Amino acid sequence: MAxxxxxxxxxxxxxxxxxxxxxxxxxxxxxxxxxxxxxxAHRSSSSLSEAAGGRRLPTLDTxxxxxxxxxxxxxxxxxRWRQVAAAAPATAVAGAPSMAGAPSAAATGGSGVVVAGGGxxxxxxxxxxxxxxxxxxxxxxxxxxxxxxxxxxxxxxxxLVVGLASLGWRAADRPSPVPTPPAGAGSPxxxxxxxxxxxxxxxxxxxxxxxxxxxxxxxxSAAVLVDERVVGMVELRYxxxxxxxxxxxxxxxxxxPTVPRPARVVLTVTDGDAPARSRDFTIDYAGIxxxxxxxxxxxxxxxxxxxITGDGWTSPPGRTGCYRGATQVRPIP
Numbered sequence: 001m002a003x004x005x006x007x008x009x010x011x012x013x014x015x016x017x018x019x020x021x022x023x024x025x026x027x028x029x030x031x032x033x034x035x036x037x038x039x040x041a042h043r044s045s046s047s048l049s050e051a052a053g054g055r056r057l058p059t060l061d062t063x064x065x066x067x068x069x070x071x072x073x074x075x076x077x078x079x080r081w082r083q084v085a086a087a088a089p090a091t092a093v094a095g096a097p098s099m100a101g102a103p104s105a106a107a108t109g110g111s112g113v114v115v116a117g118g119g120x121x122x123x124x125x126x127x128x129x130x131x132x133x134x135x136x137x138x139x140x141x142x143x144x145x146x147x148x149x150x151x152x153x154x155x156x157x158x159x160l161v162v163g164l165a166s167l168g169w170r171a172a173d174r175p176s177p178v179p180t181p182p183a184g185a186g187s188p189x190x191x192x193x194x195x196x197x198x199x200x201x202x203x204x205x206x207x208x209x210x211x212x213x214x215x216x217x218x219x220x221s222a223a224v225l226v227d228e229r230v231v232g233m234v235e236l237r238y239x240x241x242x243x244x245x246x247x248x249x250x251x252x253x254x255x256x257p258t259v260p261r262p263a264r265v266v267l268t269v270t271d272g273d274a275p276a277r278s279r280d281f282t283i284d285y286a287g288i289x290x291x292x293x294x295x296x297x298x299x300x301x302x303x304x305x306x307x308i309t310g311d312g313w314t315s316p317p318g319r320t321g322c323y324r325g326a327t328q329v330r331p332i333p
Contacts, residue, residue, distance in 0.1 A: 215240045
């Protein structure tokens, strides 16, 4: 039997009130287990359970993953999180250090609220960057630079400049390595400019920042059938900034034929030229949208597939065409 969650007092402080609202959202969704939520949210069950524990305010990234897995309004919850983060003590925010090691006003932006989780997704105050924003570049060690410049003579600086220039010339003389195309495939060519964000195959689109790309688009879609009835659509999403694609399942509107439960959604993205390069992600079917993992798609076309499985049955696969970037290369039968 699952351990009961600790009681909350919403009137005690903003953090407990926020946790109580998260629990209420879970109740309205049928009280799925935290293990089921973890599969939908791409997060650990312990982090989601702690988010609704009421001891500390979860990071914004974890909050939105929790809400997304339950079909909640992410924009509304982001506003609510920022209000609570502004009102809660710094020590009540997840990831904030103790007072003994508290950062300076410059580190907190003068707001008094520490960026949760080290600043990877959460923000302090009411006007922070989105959860998927990339971390800022490392600060320049100005003290070291102040010591170096006075001590360096003109001859040393000249030698340094010449040395760096020669290194650059030697690097330019070396030909860039050319990736070997898979067996049976023609020489791949990139489409458009180089991606602005480097990602790895199998990464979470939201964690990698690709889902927040303003130019992200659904480049193709196809129906998903169960018992010859349309229960949703499989979509192939593409981010130009990341040069990567991922699958998404969009269920049919409420009131249409439902899927027998329990069931699972299997989301796959596959390289059309090298099928061994493929990524799967499986979650419990809950009648809400869900997404899979990334596959880079500027040098080879990729396609998305969704299957729904239950006890002793599997739906026919719904498949998109094969797209290199946003350009269709060929249909997938």
